[in-house]
Amino acid sequence: MKHTITFLPDNITATVDKGENLLNAAAQAGVYIHAYCGGDGVCGKCKVIVDKGEVRSDKANLKQEDWDKGYRLACLSTVESDLEITVPEMTTKSGKALKRKPKTTRTISAKALDSLIGSWEVEPPVSKLYLELQRPTLEDNISDMDRVMRGIKQAFPDHTGGEPSYDHPELIKYLPAVLRESDWKITLLLLRRNQGGFRIIDVEAGDTTSKLYGLAVDIGTTTCSGVLVDLSNGEILAESSGYNGQISCGEDVISRIVYANRPGGLKGLQEKVVGTINTIIEEICRELIISPTDIAYMMAAGNTIMSHLLLGLDPKYLRESPYVPSVSRFPLTKAAELGIHAHPSMRLFLYPCIASYVGGDIVAGVHACQMAKSDKVSLFIDIGTNGEIVVGNQDWMVCAACSAGPAFEGGGIRYGMRASSGAIENFQIHPETFDPMIVTIDRIKPSGICGSGLISIVAELLENGVIDQQGKFSHNLDTPRIRQGIDGWEYVLAWPVIR
Numbered sequence: 001m002k003h004t005i006t007f008l009p010d011n012i013t014a015t016v017d018k019g020e021n022l023l024n025a026a027a028q029a030g031v032y033i034h035a036y037c038g039g040d041g042v043c044g045k046c047k048v049i050v051d052k053g054e055v056r057s058d059k060a061n062l063k064q065e066d067w068d069k070g071y072r073l074a075c076l077s078t079v080e081s082d083l084e085i086t087v088p089e090m091t092t093k094s095g096k097a098l099k100r101k102p103k104t105t106r107t108i109s110a111k112a113l114d115s116l117i118g119s120w121e122v123e124p125p126v127s128k129l130y131l132e133l134q135r136p137t138l139e140d141n142i143s144d145m146d147r148v149m150r151g152i153k154q155a156f157p158d159h160t161g162g163e164p165s166y167d168h169p170e171l172i173k174y175l176p177a178v179l180r181e182s183d184w185k186i187t188l189l190l191l192r193r194n195q196g197g198f199r200i201i202d203v204e205a206g207d208t209t210s211k212l213y214g215l216a217v218d219i220g221t222t223t224c225s226g227v228l229v230d231l232s233n234g235e236i237l238a239e240s241s242g243y244n245g246q247i248s249c250g251e252d253v254i255s256r257i258v259y260a261n262r263p264g265g266l267k268g269l270q271e272k273v274v275g276t277i278n279t280i281i282e283e284i285c286r287e288l289i290i291s292p293t294d295i296a297y298m299m300a301a302g303n304t305i306m307s308h309l310l311l312g313l314d315p316k317y318l319r320e321s322p323y324v325p326s327v328s329r330f331p332l333t334k335a336a337e338l339g340i341h342a343h344p345s346m347r348l349f350l351y352p353c354i355a356s357y358v359g360g361d362i363v364a365g366v367h368a369c370q371m372a373k374s375d376k377v378s379l380f381i382d383i384g385t386n387g388e389i390v391v392g393n394q395d396w397m398v399c400a401a402c403s404a405g406p407a408f409e410g411g412g413i414r415y416g417m418r419a420s421s422g423a424i425e426n427f428q429i430h431p432e433t434f435d436p437m438i439v440t441i442d443r444i445k446p447s448g449i450c451g452s453g454l455i456s457i458v459a460e461l462l463e464n465g466v467i468d469q470q471g472k473f474s475h476n477l478d479t480p481r482i483r484q485g486i487d488g489w490e491y492v493l494a495w496p497v498i499r
């Protein structure tokens with residue numbers, strides 16, 4: 001359910017989901033709220049007044065008298081209804097009112113992206129069918145598989161896609177036992193075939209139609225991320241990420257190609273990325289208390305080299321002129337055959353790549369944003385260790401790629417980190433006091449800066465004159481946050497001990 005928040009006195013409105021954190025909502029709407037501790041509930045600076053509507057809030061260290069006046073800590077409050085929120089005026093030590101921070105919006109949350117690009121029809125390539133079959137008798141003793149096929153025909157009398165095929169030999173090995181143990185009440189997992197009709201890839205005892213999970217994995221050169229999706233409605237149920245285990249074999253794609261050409265190198269790289277994916281699967285399954293074998297389908301996207309390495313394909317020729325990949329449209333693969341902890345029949349769809357350095361990751365991004373359906377010319381930028389830019393619309397698209405380095409995933413930045421709990425992901429600075437508004441992922445004590453945080457920090461510092469266009473700090477600003485550090489001038493985002 002959506003709710004509208006009006007932030008006063010600037011009258012800035014935002015529409016958010018019920019349960020959204022108020023500090024997050026303000027940051028995404030571009031509203032500055034004094035917030036030092038990243039949303040950890042410690043600094044006590046993010047006080048707002050709830051004029052109208054309902055929030056669920058933790059009192060924490062808020063004084064009783066403030067609580068009674070309607071003050072709440074934004075970082076410890078979630079949205080429960082439409083709201084009117086007053087952000088209190090800030091004053092200097094001498095009591096002079098500080099000028100208000102103009103609205104700045106630099107980040108678009110994944111949820112806001114939905115409203116920007118439109119939602120998707122949920123139409124997964126796998127589905128489930130529950131059947132209650134007749135028990136065999138002496139008069140009706142057709143084979144178990146024929147009995148299943150007959151059940152399917154009865155369930156889909158108008159089906160025109162021909163006789164379903166089925167996984168051989170896995171399925172027929174355990175089909176007889178499952179049928180009998182379940183008293184002939186079974187659920188079939190069906191995979192849609194490109195040529196029409198479907199293929200039976202699993203049979204489960206009883207009615208399991210309410211459990212249909214898909215896993216989406218982004219295989220980055222530096223970081224791999226996975227989300228588990230409920231394929232019945234498209235809802236994301238859990239997510240996990242980790243550094244790609246191949247990092248120990250080289251930080252960029254070229255060094256991975258070189259490593260792959262050492263004896264045992266290709267196999268080692270494949271095992272490392274598979275190990276990373278398995279860790280992601282384990283973490284997600286532990287969180288949801290499901291088994292990896294409950295996952296019905298997997299989609300993955302990576303740059304061309306990552307895709308080759310996952311499939312165990314030699315990437316050597318991608319580095320040599322004329323830079324040719326082994327394959328650009330990858331065949332549907334049984335994930336378990338690569339070593340992925342999954343049901344033996346779970347299929348892995350790997351997004352196709354366009355060229356040696358224009359991979360499935362950018363194709364997946366363009367697909368997700370539905371650029372190819374729009375008549376407007378859009379620009380899509382994916383800055384990972386490998387950076388790609390696509391510009392175009394439904395009639396044409398042009399792409400360029402280059403090496404970007406792992407800076408946005410924490411590499412080479414002293415306090416850089418992946419976009420995980422505690423990473424500063426949103427930042428604003430007050431133009432007079434130079435005090436920060438810091439929002440961290442999961443709103444805990446800041447422990448580093450992720451890519452989106454880096455972009456908003458540099459942009460805000462530049463716009464507010466803390467750094468100039470060369471990145472040099474202004475030394476004459478009246479704030480203790482700008483100081484001489486070990487490596488030169490710096491701006492203190494978070495003090496080691498909150499003041």
Ligand code: FES
Nearest residue numbers: 041043044046075
């Ligand atoms: S107490 Fe809310 S940001 Fe610090």
